[in-house]
Amino acid sequence: MMANLFSSFDPCANFNIPFNWMSSMISFFFIPSLFWMMPNRMNFIIQKSLISLHMEFKILTKKNNTLMFISLFFFILINNFMGLFPYIFTSSSHLIFTLTFALPLWLTFMIFGWLNNTYHMFAHLMPQGTPPILMPFMVCIETISNIIRPGTLAIRLSANMIAGHLLMTLLGNTGSLVNFLIFIVIMIQCLLIILESAVAMIQSYVFAILSTLYSSEV
Template sequence: MMTNLFSIFDPSTNLFNLSLNWLSTFIGLLFIPYTFWFIPNRYFMFWNFIFNTLHKEFKTLLGINSFNGSTFLFISLFSFVLFNNFLGLFPYIFTSTSHLTLSLSLSLPLWISFMLYGWINNYNHMFAHMIPQGTPNILMPFMVLIETISNIIRPGTLAVRLMANMIAGHLLMTLLSSTGQNMNFLIILLLIVQILLLILESAVAVIQSYVIAILSTLYSSEVN
């Protein structure tokens, strides 16, 4: 039972000794050509509205000292995670964001680059950030330790948050679908619950992509 339940997250399924499941990560690229039409369509106008809204919000969070075009990095991160989260809801498409391999590969380089930039170019601010204003002298060593630990675990929390939220909903939907053969009279109720869970998972896919993008923006704004 547990093997079948977790088999949807197994990336080792291969064809001709090639692990082709990870190719689902690039399916989101199929949506990009629609934005290059000569005549703007509703799809282009919809994404243009979302990107402009995110650009204004990220620009406000980054502040006036941010580099020009830095918001596009986080908008690209949002789009990439959103496509992978949403495509994982379709049957027989591997959910790559449900694995720590991909989520940590996204969060760890971002965190390392922020830390290197902050400690090399603005180390006074980085030291001051470890001790909040108004902290008593006796608590300063503990605050430095706590802030250091919370700073180190940031990429892990970003990765685990995305992975756990993607796994939880998919596991629940798989668990309910596996019990459908034993529910002859309640199959309509099961279908309704599955549809509601699918709507919930669609919302979670959007929310989690927004959360990882907004937290990455907040982490980068702290090093300026």
């Protein structure tokens, strides 16, 4: 019996050691082998996904170095899916996990942009066609929006993962019900799992897409 609804997100396990964070390493076992003599369907799906993501990220970044963003997409996607399995810790629901990716990426883009494209970064603070009376306000707004970017990236991913798991936890703790009501709850749980699978894919895609957009600005 859980002490509260957020007990499933507690990273501490036995002996007060956070062994649950090791669930993020389980994702490496799902990486398909590229050395099969006869490629299977999983390799075919992964290869098609890699080509599609590369073509899309290439358009956004206007460069061919999309390996970092594709790797980021698949790593977050697998960790989101791992949280849907029973008794597996959802690492992507914690800000310490999401900020680990969002903050270094944002800092790298900002440092690179201000050191190499300083004039472009200053020009980016003032959208084209802004009236002179609104220019000071637009500089403040654009500066604040740039500063909060890593926070919005991290919170968006963790909040969406927490919300779906809380809904499934609430439905799982309904207690003793009539057989007919239990059947309805099970059907709702199945629909929620399908919804959470879609959320896991969408949030990892949004995280990777926004990261490529931020890199294209510098």
